[in-house]
Amino acid sequence: SPDVAEYAMRLGDDALILSQRLGWWISRAPELEEDMALGNIALDLLGHARSLLHYAGTATGRSEDDLAYWRDEHEFRCAWLFEQPNGDFAHTIARGLIAAIYMQELYTALSASTDASLAAIAAKSVKEVAYHRDHAVQWTLRLAGGTEESRARMLVALTDTWPYIDELFRDDELHERLGDAAPLPSSLRAGFDEIWSAVLAEAEIAEADFVNPKIGQSSGGGRFGNHSTHLGPLLAEMQVLARRHPGATW
Amino acid sequence: SPDVAEYAMRLGDDALILSQRLGWWISRAPELEEDMALGNIALDLLGHARSLLHYAGTATGRSEDDLAYWRDEHEFRCAWLFEQPNGDFAHTIARGLIAAIYMQELYTALSASTDASLAAIAAKSVKEVAYHRDHAVQWTLRLAGGTEESRARMLVALTDTWPYIDELFRDDELHERLGDAAPLPSSLRAGFDEIWSAVLAEAEIAEADFVNPKIGQSSGGGRFGNHSTHLGPLLAEMQVLARRHPGATW
């Protein structure tokens, strides 16, 4: 149904844009092991994106590439978290931590979807996302508990990334229409908060260590095509070659 | 003539691409005065680029925007120096220093061109480039003579940027055909070297402080459309909106 397609597109865009961001690190990571680890995560996410966009496109006869390369910015449905720039390694880890905890809650719940395709994609993805979460948690602990500099950077990264959490858990009319085909985002919040708090506690970080009291949760808008200023240049680069050759196959 | 057009395009592309790079700094410079100074330089260069590309386009009935927005990477004629990324502030200064010394020698000589349009553009530009040179020289001295960190960064920036000097001074058949319409690049080298050496001397920098003996001058290739890997993404971003709306005016 169009609703399921729209929903799959949201999830597919989250995965696609985060994968595009992470791909930058390959050849630039702090150590070779991380070139490989971040590359693996990017590859997994790209795989999820392809399954989801392929499925989203079946409703309207569009391919995964039609959706990835031929939509304009306002047609993308990713949340702001995934568009945020890589920043330093700590920013990448903070973004990855929030993304992975969220995705694991989401895919776990979505595995029980009444939509067989969504359920199958979720069941496959949830295992990979568990690895992503573990990767982010381990690095959060290392950076928070490493040197003074790494702890300071981790806290700054959390300050900058934390405002993009709420958008992930906002219900809207689409979710109501989907019924048992997809979990309500708000229903995933408790699970997220539990893991999130546990990780911060193990890293010995209190919210007051990083939350700027004058800056709250971003209102975002990605689910409705209103994006941060970071998405435009990302798409310009991602789509440039495909758009230069309309109709070509590769 | 097509030769003059090709020549004007080379110079226009140098200015355009460097301006595009410098524009990034506006809102990101180390102090407000530098947001303004780098913005000024970017604006001057954009002005030069517009004059030169406008003139280059007259030969083939193309506008400055046709040339800036609708050529593909291999049709651009800028040298590699101008494509190099901004890096940190020291890299931007090192690139700007080489560019400005070169441009001042070039425009001074070109003011005597037998081609009246080139001569006029050069005569106007040379005054502005004198300011750019002064700006880069002052910052080179400050960074080299400031703190230990700034000196180290300045030396690294010179290491990374120095290999792109030679390409600027290579003669080819075009120059021979142009005769007195344009100076031979090689004829500008002595003037460049004199200023360059004087600036390094005043900054108390010896070539051995920054030259990696295993890395020589890049063979480049920009004048023939062979570019560094940095140009493609720059063009993708610069051209994305114009190309999205073929035929539109703005």
Add this chain to the structure above:
Amino acid sequence: AELQARFDAIIEADQRIEPRDWMPEAYRKTLIRQISQHAHSEIIGMQPEGNWISRAPSLKRKAILMAKVQDEAGHGLYLYSAAQTLGISRDEMTEQLITSRARYSSIFNYPTPTWADMGAIGWLVDGAAICNQVPLCRASYGPYGRAMVRICKEESFHQRQGFEILLELSQGTPEQHEMAQDAVNRWYWPSLMMFGPPDDESPNSAQSMAWKIKRFSNDELRQRFVGMLVPQAEVLGLTLPDPNLRWNDETGQWDMSEIDWTEFNEVLAGRGPANAQRIQHRREAHEQGAWVREAAAAYAEKQAAKQRQAA
């Protein structure tokens, strides 16, 4: 008391207070808050437009946009200088900004997803700013008033450029026209909110008006602004997104829909779309430039020492 009397007399006579003059502490504090907030707004305001410099769709527009964003840096500089005459340093103000202890205009917490936003910001946001600022050219504090004279001149130039961008788009392809209308739809209400809460809910205004820092009420300025927009929107061929907007001959005012302050208050409370991004951007620029500023200071110090030695 004598000092206070002299101060009151200057204000009363519509003359200007200068940095060397005595002034009440509350006056000084109000001014510092207002001027630095205004300076911060210029500086943060560079971001939403700076974002499009690299993608401007023609070289002419790129040059105009670059010059505009650069002007904003200049405005920030004058205003910081004006504030400095009141005894606060630029470093202190910058620190207040990047730690969110100082405010800037909430309008800059919206993103700029399309090129048409460059037009809408110029036309609506700069337009509203001018309505707010023209009276400030007569502000009782001399350095502020003089800075505003210069700034207002440039702002009205910017507004005209914004108008031109929208006009070109509105008369362009259907896609361009739609882009322009969409941007006006998004920026219209936020620009009206730039005049602040309705008069009956604006506590600071009365004192500021008595001190002649401020000369018209929020609602007066908002009315004046809307009156300016209506005929211009007609020329543009664009619709202002308020179905209830019409001139009321009886009240001699523009009737308009009730402004929904919920979103404004959310943005003001730090929950707009781009609040975090704006501060992150400014903080990163400031921190990444620290080594450069240190180098410049160290170099200047060495040069000064050499000169002292030579003397």
Add this chain to the structure above:
Amino acid sequence: AELQARFDAIIEADQRIEPRDWMPEAYRKTLIRQISQHAHSEIIGMQPEGNWISRAPSLKRKAILMAKVQDEAGHGLYLYSAAQTLGISRDEMTEQLITSRARYSSIFNYPTPTWADMGAIGWLVDGAAICNQVPLCRASYGPYGRAMVRICKEESFHQRQGFEILLELSQGTPEQHEMAQDAVNRWYWPSLMMFGPPDDESPNSAQSMAWKIKRFSNDELRQRFVGMLVPQAEVLGLTLPDPNLRWNDETGQWDMSEIDWTEFNEVLAGRGPANAQRIQHRREAHEQGAWVREAAAAYAEKQAAKQRQAA
């Protein structure tokens, strides 16, 4: 002398030297140089292709390219590990790389201006690498030989992917076909040069062959490579840019134009197009990652201390 005799016997019997075995110092040094150079080539080789990950023209190609570049990081890791068994640390090798004291394959000093370069690198550069490397799977030093077995398996997969990219382009639009031919024109000669100078000018080869580190001469491998390319080029519908290339029945060899070594020597001497860029990229990644590596080390140390305390 007894040790030397045992070493010689192992080599003679085509058996493998292992890390714990005695080996002549020159053998160890040669191996360290060769393996680390090979590792560096994998690591630097990530850049020319990594440059296209963000712009790959379909999601399938993006996934394949990402996996390939990531494989190269993996190859680098195995090879560094093999070199470490000879008593050199990874830090030391990295330091040698970013200060240009160690070499990497010159082929990676060319830029990759078009997507077709992803095909040409796979087909020609990986193809040449395989011809060079397959014999190394039988290299006398155990860890090196075993690393090469794994690497060669992946490389031939990469070569097939490169071939597929070119095939798709060659059979695509005229612009795509031209893009493919242009890339082959640019990469053909440099790939032939990857086998090194002609045999009569290659001083190190004899000793390496005696030690069974190397098993075929440069020219033998080059001939074998060209023999592999010719039929594949026909399938691709692309032309190898050598008008003199033809099979000579008399010599049983491929006749070809004289290789112009001038450019090769320029690139080798550090004057290729992208030498500076490659080193800058690697140095920046290494330096910008320093604080992360320090954090990981400090954290590991603290964890170990806790465990010791608990014990």
